[in-house]
Amino acid sequence: MRFRPCIDIHQGKVKQIVGETLQADASKVVENFVSERGADYYASLYKEDGLTGGHIIMLGAGNREAAVSALRAYPGGLQIGGGITADNAADYLREGASHVIVTSYVFRDGQLHRDNLRKIVSEVGKERLVLDLSCKERDGKWYVVTNQWTTFSDLEVNEANVRELESYCDEFLIHAVDVEGKREGVQEKLAEKLAEWSTIPATYAGGARSIADLARFRELTGGKLDITIGSALDIFGGALPYRAVVDYCDPKRSL
Template identity: 70%
Template sequence: MNFRPCIDLHQGKVKQIVGETLNDHRPVIENFVSDQSSSYYAAMFKQDGLRGGHVIMLGGGNEAAAVAALQEYPGGLQIGGGITAENAVSYLEQGASHVVVTSYIFRDGELNMDHLHKIVSEVGKDRLVIDLSCKEKDGKWFVVTNQWKTFSQFEVNVENLQELQSYCDEFLIHAVDVEGKRTGIHRQLIEHLADCVSIPTTYAGGARSLEDLELFGKLGRGKLDITIGSALDIFGGTLPYRQVVNYCRGLRAEAGPAN
């Protein structure tokens, strides 16, 4: 289990928000607004050797801050938010290791294979991360789009993930029901993902303590990485960032060198 850091950008600033409130009909709930720049956090993650984190642009007006983070830590961060086949290569040229896509390939409640093929042809499978933001419905898990308001027809199950992973290098999974709420990890989704995935997969949503990290490791059976946002003290929470880094380093040390 690796700790994957995050830099969420909204209106050009580093923020932690409740994702479900990011729409045009109600005020965004902000858990934290940083006085520090995106490059400040990128430099921190670089110094700590944390690779594979993601910069997410939540709406427009975030491009300059995103590029500043990528240039501070070239090859160490992924980028998502408004990524298309037309602009993906430019972010890779600015230093992103991967681009993260979701709404571009999910349109009108369906997986758009034309768009998926197009972006793969532009950046290659090995530099693409597919973001699957999940909600439960009728005992099954489905991808939600349109700022998490619209259920797609894409069920997150073994068969669909095995097909989709042939087009990407990693999955990023947001547990929409707990994302940004600091209410604990979503146990059922984590167990389900551990049964389904066979490529690097990062889970995001609800983690708030070292006990959550320990439980996550057990439920995920070492098959999943985790990202933590608003619970961290560097983002206004109470969970010490340094403790999380050291805890995950300790797990890797116990596991020994990778085969």
């Protein structure tokens, strides 16, 4: 289990927000934290600590400059997502991203657009693509949600569909929408199932708030899934020491 750091950028600033509130009406966005530091500061911190496979997420328009500053501060060390398409993906790779993360370009209006998925794979290659599966529970099952997490797609997140999507990408980034940004603990059933289903690297995001949560996550997943933590960390205004998380998830630790 690795700790995958994150940099979320909204309106050009590094923030931690409750993802479900990210809507067209900016006044309704619930912000847990707004940093006085630039995105490049966090990228340099992660580089110094040797953390790889972290991600930058651009939340809406107007975030490219801040995102590129982070990519240039840590070339090859960070993935990037948010508004990525087949037309602009290669540009972000040239700026230093290790991978591009795709969400709305392939999951839109409640459907998986396989033509767009094939198009971006053709453009950047399977080995540079991460698929973001934002999962929300309904009737005891999980579905990918789209349109800023407001619309259920018809794609159930289950073993068969996870295995199919693996043929198109190098990794998964999986947001547990029901708990993301709320610091209420990980969504245990989802984490357990994802560890069972996925055979490629996958990073879970949502709800982790303590070392005890990390220990429980490690137990549930057998160390097969990586984890990212945002608003709970002290570097983003939370109570959980970033340094403690880095040390706990050090790859030299044994399961």
